[in-house]
Amino acid sequence: MELLSGADMLIRSLQDEGIEYIYGYPGGAALHIYDALFRQDKVKHILVRHEQAAVHMADGYARATGLPGTVLVTSGPGATNTITGIATAFMDSIPLVVLCGQVASTLIGEDAFQETDMIGVSRPVVKHNLSVRHPEEIPGIIRKAYYIAATGRPGPVVVDIPKDMTTPNERYEYVFPKKVKLRSYNPAIRGHAGQIKKAVDMLMAAKRPIIYAGGGVILGKATDQLTELVRMLGYPITNTLMGIGCYPASDRQHLGWLGMHGTYESNMAMHHSDLILCVGARFDDRVTNATEKFCPGARIVHIDIDPASISKTIDADVPIVGPVDAVLKEMITLVRESKEKPDADAIAAWWKQIEEWRAFHGMRYETSPDVIKPQEVVEALCRLTNGEAFVTSDVGQHQMFAAQYYKFDRPNRWINSGGLGTMGFGLPAAMGVKLTHPDDEVLCITGEGSIQMNIQELSTCKQYNLPVKIINLNNQALGMVKQWQDMNYESRHAESYMGSLPDFIKLAEAYGHVGVRIDRKEDLEPKLKEVLAMKDDLVFVDIYVDRFEHVYPMQVARGSMKDMWLSKTERV
């Protein structure tokens, strides 16, 4: 029998769970735990400079690897600082376990120093939260936390640990449970066979079908199955911002991503389709535009692990609850064995129409002889990294340009806060990726507004040698806000101008990194090459781009999917 203190049990449980890295920041209520961490060397701790960054870092790691990320913080302000990070992960269904210190159980409710009801505060933005009531529960709770975070529709789980649960000299028997069983939590393991059959029949009968895939395909590790099914059918596919990489962007059948800033051809094809096969997406308002005008002629098959995502905003004709990989596998078999074949003439006519849309617009922007366009920066980066880098982004115009012009052929490489739209996500997320992918190129495409929301992490990068490349598309404005003000408020730029920007080059240097400024068009490609050749340095690349550029296409507010602005002057 092994006797351990609660703190040692916690760290031992992390080891037994196979956790390699945790990201965090110490403080009073977590000190017993930090001491236990100090006395071992299996679980490595990364000390960030702000708890929000710890969560984004764990999140970046989780998105790149498909494994749950882990965070450790103290009570009160340490815990509340994680909330934005937790909400970010929650909206994008990212598996995380956030371990929070808490004041001693004997003090809870007394407004003790650094006491916050973290269970209450986090409740609306977690998949679940758990609090420790006896040290012996710790291994079971940790096991449960990871199980809940990573299975079904993944999400963040908070564990609240009062300080007296980790007291060093109180030891209890350590038993790490082999299995977790929860009578009230049993995610579906396969889809309903009858529904899947019905869906395949509809796919075969469709004349204007489209596959609409989302982040669920990546989270559900079903990109191979999706690619196989789509190729077998020969139908067009579009995906959401979160689904980027679920199907190779360079493939002919891929129409690009859809929605507010999606491609003309994908939005047009969705609107005119007669059948939408939705795989692991959730008909979010940034995709559908006005729901009452959404795809009037389309019947909808919706596959999702989360029944609550089905028929939430758009009613499904054939709902299929189940893991996307298992459901797609069954569909592939049925399609292969099906006596019915797709209507070749109808599908050919449909493709002809789609190619016309593609030729009419595609992705394009106007270049200028002297100003650097943000789009061309992203295109250059994509070329120079062969489209194989991990790209994280922040939120704004730069995020949309990155998603539009970097072509991802693989999943888990495009890493952004799609659901919550959290400025400040990009740098720490890139750090989480770089830590576990030291040999891969990791780019953080950001804006001068967003990067300043977690700029302090440059210090963490120095400490742990994380040579990410920060690509600051500097338009000297909160560009996306400014774009909306241009379009909806007669260009009244209320507080969207970022005055008194720091000298980012000196700033990077002050933190011990390299800074490079690019403000001439002819320097763009050569300097980017130089930057990418500096394998061992974090380089902050401050690129002065066109301050007046807008992101297009852009769906017209409250319109249907096909109502878009294609440039400042063309509306369809």
Next chain:
Amino acid sequence: MRRIISVLLENEPGALSRVVGLFSQRNYNIETLTVAPTEDETLSRLTVTTSGSDKVIEQITKQLNKLIEVVKLVDLTEGAHIERELMLVKLKATGSQRAEIKRTVDIFRGQIVDVTSSVYTVQLSGNSEKLDGFIQAIGTSGVLEVVRSGVSGIARGEKVLSL
């Protein structure tokens, strides 16, 4: 439409706040809510009455089911069911009013459970409409205090909500 949703919930601290939080977070309304442990002390039974379109109700049941601590639930209004609510009412009762109130209480099959020289305390159970009906019959001017338990419900026949 008004619905009665009955939930078996892990009897754990924090579970109830998750249910209530879900309703406010997602803008669903709660008309009544009752909760108490069951014969199995690890489980609570919670009954909530709410209203909304079929789509909203479908979302409510799905979102409730998603809560880790929700073990099972049923929308009782989907089938034949029995619903009951308990009401305690304090009424001004002096002079000729006393006999009148007593008669009304009898008609509604209530009981007078406490008496002073000027006040009757009446206990009444039934469905919510019956309780509303009683208050209406008495007239609000005589009512000093009303306590209602909220609705509890159970399916008719052999259907049971259990593990």
